[in-house]
Amino acid sequence: MNGYLDMDLLRFTTAGSVDDGKSTLIGRLLYDSKSIFEDQLKAVEAASQRSGSEEMNLALFTDGLRSEREQGITIDVAYRYFATPKRKFIIADTPGHIQYTRNMVTGASTADLAVILIDARNGTTEQTVRHSYIASLLAIPYIIVCINKMDLVNFSEKVFENIKLKYNDIMDKLQLKNVQFIPVSAKFGDNVVDSSANMPWYAGTTLMNMLETTVTDHKTDIADMRFPVQYVIRPVSDKFHDFRGYAGRLSGGVLKKGDAVTVMPSGQHSTVAAINQCDKELDEAFTPDSITIQLTDDIDASRGDIIVGEGETPSVSQDIHIMVCWFNENPLHVNNKYIIMHATKETVAIVKNIENVVNINTLEPEPGSTTLKMNEIASIQIKTAQPLVFDSYKKNRTTGSLIFVDVNTFETLGAGMII
Amino acid sequence: MDKYKLTHLKELEAESIYVLREVAAQFERPVILFSGGKDSIVVTHLAYKAFYPLKIMFPLLHIDTGHNFAETIEYRDALVKRLGLTLIVGSVQESIDTGRVKEETGYHASRNRLQTVTLLDTIEKYKFDAAIGGARRDEEKARAKERFFSHRDEFGQWNPKNQRPELWNIFNGKKNMSEHFRVFPISNWTEMDVWQYIYKESIEMPSIYFTHERKVFNRDGQWLAAESCMKLKSGEIVETKQVRCRTIGDISCTGLTLSKAESLEDIINEIAATRITERGGRADDKRSDTAMEDRKIAGYF
Structure with missing residues (x-):
C-alpha cells in the first residue's frame, strides 16, 4: 500500500474547438483507465438514453452543469481527477468556444502540460492557432497534439502526417518546444489508453502512456529563490x-x-x-x-x-510592461484604475497605454486603441501606486503574474503576464 | 524521483495550507464548517498545521440537523476541547421551531435540504465573511466546477455561470458588504488522497468510519441506520450488520457500507477496490440529476 503514498502529480489542461471531441476524450481516459464508477456509469447511460443517443455519450462524464448538458457544450472549467499506479492527474477541462477564452486561460494557468485536440477531418484551424498561442502565452512547458477522429479519415497515415507538417508552422511561429503528436479516436478508444489495431503505421505510444511518462522538469535546483x-x-x-x-x-x-x-x-x-x-x-x-x-x-x-x-534580485518598479488577457464584458480602458493582485501584494494601477493587440487567429500584432474587449490579448503598460517586486512570467509563473480586479464590483477582470 | 519534487500528498497539503493562510490574510471573520466528517476533519488538521504555533483562529460551525450519529458529536466535542477552539452550533430544529423552515414529511423526509436556511441564518447572525468547507471537486459534478474562493451574493447564492476566473495561485476574496465567500481548501483532493493523508498524518477518526455492528434496514438497495428518526415502510426489516460509514451526513441520508475494515489500511484497500463512488450512498444526491447544483445555487455547502 505504501507505494501509493508517494506518487507524482501532473496537472494538465485540454484545448480543442467545440466539436473536436474534448469531453469525449477525457471521458475515454477516465473510462478506459477504470476511473469511472458503476453508479456514474449507470447515470450516464440513463442520461444518454434520455437525450436520444444510441451509444453511451462519454462527454456526459465531464459536463456538469444543467445548461451544459442541455446545450451539449462545456461552459466553465471543470476539474477531473484520476490516478494510475504511476501518477495522479488533475485535468482542467476547458471550453473550446471563442467566448470562453478566459476559461481556457484559467485552466492553462496552473497546467504543466496541454493536450490540444485537432479534428483530423478539418486539420489545423484558427482555433488550433488560438489554443496553441494560449499554451505558449501561459508558458505551459509540454504539449501533446492529439489528432482526433482518425476513424472518420480511414485511419490514414497521410492525413496525420499532413496535419503534423502544418502544425510545424505554428510551432515555429510560437517557438513551441516539447511537442508530441498522436493519432487517436476518442470515440472508439484508439491510442487513448490502449494501442490501436487500426493504425499499425503509428509506432509511438498511447496518450495515457505519454501522460504517465512525460518528465516535468521544474528546474527547482537552479531557479532563483x-x-x-x-x-x-x-x-x-x-x-x-x-x-x-x-x-x-x-x-x-x-x-x-x-x-x-x-x-x-x-x-x-x-x-x-x-x-x-x-x-x-x-x-x-x-x-x-x-x-x-x-x-x-x-x-x-x-x-x-x-x-x-541574496544576489538573486528580482525587478522592482512601478512601470510594468505586461501581456494581458481581458475577461470582462466591460472593456479595459486606458487611464482607468484597477486593483492589482500580484503574489501576496495588492495595489492599484492605472493603464498607461495599449501597445499592440494580438490577433490570436493570425498571431499578427495590430496597433492598440484605447480599449481592450473581452477575450482580447494585448501588450500594455501600467503604472502601479506602489512598486511591485517581480520577475518576467517566462522566468517565474508566480512572481511574473498578476490579476486585474474591479475597484467597485471586485470581479476579476483580467490576467497579466509580466514581459 | 526528482530530489526536488513533492509527492502528490505533500503538494496537495502545501496548496491547501496556502489557501487557508490566504483566508486568514484576506478575511475578517472566517469560520470552518465542521460536520464531523473526514473532509472537515482534514481541513481542521490542515488549519492546525498552517498556523502553528498559533492556535487556529477560526471557530468551528456545526450545522446540526438533530439527526446525528452520537459518535460524531462525541468526536466533535473532544476535538474542540483538545485544540482549544470555539464551537458554534446552528440548529435546524430551532429553524423549524421558529418557522424559518418546514419539516419534510413522508418516508424520504430529510433535514438535509433544510440545513441551507440554518447555515445562511447563522452566517448572517455572526457576520462570517468566509465559510471554509471540506467539499472536493471529485465528489460530484456540480462541485467539479467550484473555485477555491467561491463568491456568494447577498442572498447567499452561488452563480455557477458567472464565476470569477481563478488563475495561478491568486485568490480574489474581495467583496461588498453582506456578501460572503465559501472557501474549499481541499478542492483538488480525491477520496483516496484524503484517506492516504489521514493515514500518513495518523489523524484520529470517529469510530463510525470503521466497521461496527449496527441495526440497519435496506431501502432501494441502500443500507440505512435504523435510528428513531427513520420511519420504516412496510416490508422493511431491521437487521444487524457489520457496516461502516463512507461519508458522514445526517442519519436520514447517509448510506452505510457493508464492510469489515478495521484499520486505515483496510479502508484504503477497500476504496482502491470499490466500484461505487463515495456519494453513491447519499440519498440527497439522488433526488434528481442536478440535485447538488440546485442545492448549491440556493446556498448549500
Whole structure:
C-alpha cells in the first residue's frame, strides 16, 4: 500500500474547438483507465438514453452543469481527477468556444502540460492557432497534439502526417518546444489508453502512456529563490514568546537553513534562522512547499513583501510592461484604475497605454486603441501606486503574474503576464 | 524521483495550507464548517498545521440537523476541547421551531435540504465573511466546477455561470458588504488522497468510519441506520450488520457500507477496490440529476 503514498502529480489542461471531441476524450481516459464508477456509469447511460443517443455519450462524464448538458457544450472549467499506479492527474477541462477564452486561460494557468485536440477531418484551424498561442502565452512547458477522429479519415497515415507538417508552422511561429503528436479516436478508444489495431503505421505510444511518462522538469535546483510573505505568525504565549514566523509558499528555488536572504522591496538583509513546518524543523525546503521561516534579525517584513536569495534580485518598479488577457464584458480602458493582485501584494494601477493587440487567429500584432474587449490579448503598460517586486512570467509563473480586479464590483477582470 | 519534487500528498497539503493562510490574510471573520466528517476533519488538521504555533483562529460551525450519529458529536466535542477552539452550533430544529423552515414529511423526509436556511441564518447572525468547507471537486459534478474562493451574493447564492476566473495561485476574496465567500481548501483532493493523508498524518477518526455492528434496514438497495428518526415502510426489516460509514451526513441520508475494515489500511484497500463512488450512498444526491447544483445555487455547502 505504501507505494501509493508517494506518487507524482501532473496537472494538465485540454484545448480543442467545440466539436473536436474534448469531453469525449477525457471521458475515454477516465473510462478506459477504470476511473469511472458503476453508479456514474449507470447515470450516464440513463442520461444518454434520455437525450436520444444510441451509444453511451462519454462527454456526459465531464459536463456538469444543467445548461451544459442541455446545450451539449462545456461552459466553465471543470476539474477531473484520476490516478494510475504511476501518477495522479488533475485535468482542467476547458471550453473550446471563442467566448470562453478566459476559461481556457484559467485552466492553462496552473497546467504543466496541454493536450490540444485537432479534428483530423478539418486539420489545423484558427482555433488550433488560438489554443496553441494560449499554451505558449501561459508558458505551459509540454504539449501533446492529439489528432482526433482518425476513424472518420480511414485511419490514414497521410492525413496525420499532413496535419503534423502544418502544425510545424505554428510551432515555429510560437517557438513551441516539447511537442508530441498522436493519432487517436476518442470515440472508439484508439491510442487513448490502449494501442490501436487500426493504425499499425503509428509506432509511438498511447496518450495515457505519454501522460504517465512525460518528465516535468521544474528546474527547482537552479531557479532563483522566491518566498512571498503571506502571513506573519506571532503567537502571544510564554512558550513561543519570541517567535516571529513568516508563513508562505516557496515560489521559486530551494531554501536552506543558514541561507543569506534579502527582503524586497526594502532591501534589508538577513539570514534564515529556521524553517518550520508545523512542529517540525527542516534543513531545507523547496518549491512549491508551504513553510514558515524565522530570520536571525528582527526586521520589518510583512504580507506583500518577497524574501529572495541574496544576489538573486528580482525587478522592482512601478512601470510594468505586461501581456494581458481581458475577461470582462466591460472593456479595459486606458487611464482607468484597477486593483492589482500580484503574489501576496495588492495595489492599484492605472493603464498607461495599449501597445499592440494580438490577433490570436493570425498571431499578427495590430496597433492598440484605447480599449481592450473581452477575450482580447494585448501588450500594455501600467503604472502601479506602489512598486511591485517581480520577475518576467517566462522566468517565474508566480512572481511574473498578476490579476486585474474591479475597484467597485471586485470581479476579476483580467490576467497579466509580466514581459 | 526528482530530489526536488513533492509527492502528490505533500503538494496537495502545501496548496491547501496556502489557501487557508490566504483566508486568514484576506478575511475578517472566517469560520470552518465542521460536520464531523473526514473532509472537515482534514481541513481542521490542515488549519492546525498552517498556523502553528498559533492556535487556529477560526471557530468551528456545526450545522446540526438533530439527526446525528452520537459518535460524531462525541468526536466533535473532544476535538474542540483538545485544540482549544470555539464551537458554534446552528440548529435546524430551532429553524423549524421558529418557522424559518418546514419539516419534510413522508418516508424520504430529510433535514438535509433544510440545513441551507440554518447555515445562511447563522452566517448572517455572526457576520462570517468566509465559510471554509471540506467539499472536493471529485465528489460530484456540480462541485467539479467550484473555485477555491467561491463568491456568494447577498442572498447567499452561488452563480455557477458567472464565476470569477481563478488563475495561478491568486485568490480574489474581495467583496461588498453582506456578501460572503465559501472557501474549499481541499478542492483538488480525491477520496483516496484524503484517506492516504489521514493515514500518513495518523489523524484520529470517529469510530463510525470503521466497521461496527449496527441495526440497519435496506431501502432501494441502500443500507440505512435504523435510528428513531427513520420511519420504516412496510416490508422493511431491521437487521444487524457489520457496516461502516463512507461519508458522514445526517442519519436520514447517509448510506452505510457493508464492510469489515478495521484499520486505515483496510479502508484504503477497500476504496482502491470499490466500484461505487463515495456519494453513491447519499440519498440527497439522488433526488434528481442536478440535485447538488440546485442545492448549491440556493446556498448549500
